[in-house]
Amino acid sequence: MTTVWVLGDQLTRRGPVSRALDGDADRVLMVESRAFAARHPYHGQKLALVFSAMRHFRDRLREDGVTVRYERADTFREGLDAFFDDHPEESLVAMRPAGGGADALRDLVQDAGGRVEFVANESFLCSPAAFREWDDGGQSHEDFYRWMRRRTGYLMDDGDPLGGEWNYDEQNRETPPDDYEFPDPARFPPDDTTERVLDEVRAEYDAWGAVEVFGWPVTRDDALDALDDFCEHRLADFGTYQDAVVAGEWALNHSLLSPALNLGLLHPAEVIERAIDEYDARADVPLHSLEGFVRQILGWREFMRQVYLREDGLADANQLDHSRDLPDFYWTGDTDMACLRESIAHVREHGYAHHIERLMLQSNFALTFGVDPAELTSWFHAAYVDAYHWVTTPNVVGMGVYGTDAFTTKPYAASANYINRMSDHCAGCPYDPDATTGEDACPFNALYWDFLAEHEDRLRHNYRMAGLYHHVDTKRGDELDAIRERADDVRALADAGDL
Ligand code: SF4
CATH class of the missing domain: 1.25.40.80 (Serine Threonine Protein Phosphatase 5, Tetratricopeptide repeat)
Known part of the structure; x- marks a missing residue:
């Protein structure tokens, strides 16, 4: 007979789970892996969200008469071993993982002595x-x-x-x-299940970010309420x-x-x-x-x-050869730059910041600073509650820091000019958005011109960037030298934790 294996980001009754609900499968298997959750310094709310949503999904299925085997194990392999020890004749059916990787999961199941058939992932609109x-x-x-x-x-x-x-x-x-x-x-205060998960996250994981203000929907009913609230208000x-x-x-x-x-x-x-x-x-x-x-x-x-x-190799793409470490303030929030300080505070507090904060503040700074794309991707992956490899990697590597031009035609680099136009942060910032050099000059400005100068060979002939090089040309000489010196200072200050 068949068991439906539900991965932690497949909490839908579409696809194979419908077989279990219709009585065409023996049971549902779900595995919580502690080692998987400890692989990165994940935001505590991200861990709590996934585990709580999985447990609520389990409980609703049980209420509807489905037998659910729920394994809390150190690793997926241990969870699968425990399952196949009890059900050696059972074969698994599962939706394909959203970001690929079915072969690795198949190997894991085979190593545990079992079999698995993967079927279409029904959580998307395009196959x-x-x-x-x-x-x-x-x-x-x-x-x-x-x-x-x-x-x-x-x-x-x-x-x-x-x-x-x-x-x-x-x-x-x-x-x-x-x-x-x-x-x-709309926010959804933790119920008993989520409170228990939050306690486990505090006790068992070296998690990042605040867990006190958890308010994410963890059930389908909550999620539908959140959808209604958004549409109505x-x-x-x-x-x-x-x-x-x-x-x-x-x-x-x-x-x-x-x-x-x-x-x-x-x-x-x-x-x-x-x-x-x-x-x-x-x-x-x-x-x-x-x-x-x-x-x-x-x-x-x-x-x-x-x-x-x-795209093969997207996770390691680095066409600009950027290799700097991510500044510590992405984790600590400790910077005087008002826009970045607040956007990182949003992530620490909620595991979330909106797309312009992600792209034009957090990614833009990392791009012009010269951060290794993989390091920035790891930060996004750990810190955001909605981050999964299939969404974070292309967004960060391609769109955020131009590690590849496989689907983006230019880097999204910007100076304080853009940030000052789209935000009200500059008025309350100790840095001057109109200055490019000098101790008080906005760090985004020198980094921006330095970035253009550094990558001139690649970018000057990009039709979407060519116009900017007219401005670079007008600065060439002492002015550009001073700007690039300021950019070096900015990098040194950031590395020393003094930016
Ligand atoms: S002056 Fe620069 S660092 Fe400060 S808020 Fe504006 S863009 Fe951000």
Whole structure:
């Protein structure tokens, strides 16, 4: 007979679990591996989220009459050994892991004396087979997104994009007025199960970050409530302020649904369709907000997974040959740079910061500082509650620090000019966003020009970067020398913990 093996990020009743619910499989197997959870200094909330969601998933299945074998073991291998000792004739069926790696899991099962059949992962809208058939190896995200819109019919109007445009980002770059109040997002206080898990995390793991303020959805019901809350209270203004960075605000109007999506508690189709229903029912939800939200889920999230599965060696890609260590303040938060200090505080407190904080603060600084892409990726992977290899690696290595040009056409490097325009942090920062050299000059500025100068051979002829080199040329000579000296000082200060 068959046992359904449910991995920790496959907490969905679609796929093989439906067989167990229908009585077509003996039982469900779930394994919590302590060694796996101790491999990185994970955020305590990330560990608690995964373990609590797994245990709630187990409990709901049991309530519905499914037999669940739940192993808490030191390693996956030990958990599998214990299972096959008791059920030597049983074979496993499991959904393919989201980020690949089925062969390694198959070996693990075979070493434990068992067999496993992998079937399609049903937590995404695009299968690897469909992507391979469509992709010529060099398709852009925009190509993918339009293809997905046509395939699914989402935001389409008789073959054309709804409203006439594929993308309304021009309207999605506003900063909120001073008196704008962001609605509080739905939070889910820990129940007894989550409290027990939090106690275990405190006692058993050398975890990073705060665990006191845990509020993530750990059940499907909570996740559906979070989806409703977002659509009812924050979707309307989501797009308008989606790129803003605001002091004192960690969530803004972002959906905060990625942790639940990436665990399988929500399916991307139901998230998109719920948002479309809200748009259809209300006159005050603008199309640019809806489209921006749908693009994140239908476009970018799915594209990142396919790129991760397509590109070999992405985890080690380092085309700029950057090798510096990640500054300690990514872990401690101890920096005078107001924008980075607060964005890292968001991660410490919640295991989360929104996409512009990730890209234009944390990644931008690491890119221009020259951090080894793999080190930054490890930090994101450990620190963010929604981070899994298939999503973190391409986002950080490709988009964040231009370790590969497999799917990005330019590095996302920026000076304080951009940060000052999109955030209100600079006004309260001891550094001067308008200065490039001198002790008080914003570190982003010297690092930015230094980065352009350092990688001129590669970037000058990039059509999306060429215009910037006109500015580099105007600084060439003493000015550029002084800027590069300031960049060296910035790196030394960061390494000494004095930035
Ligand atoms: S001055 Fe520089 S370091 Fe300070 S908040 Fe602005 S961009 Fe960030």
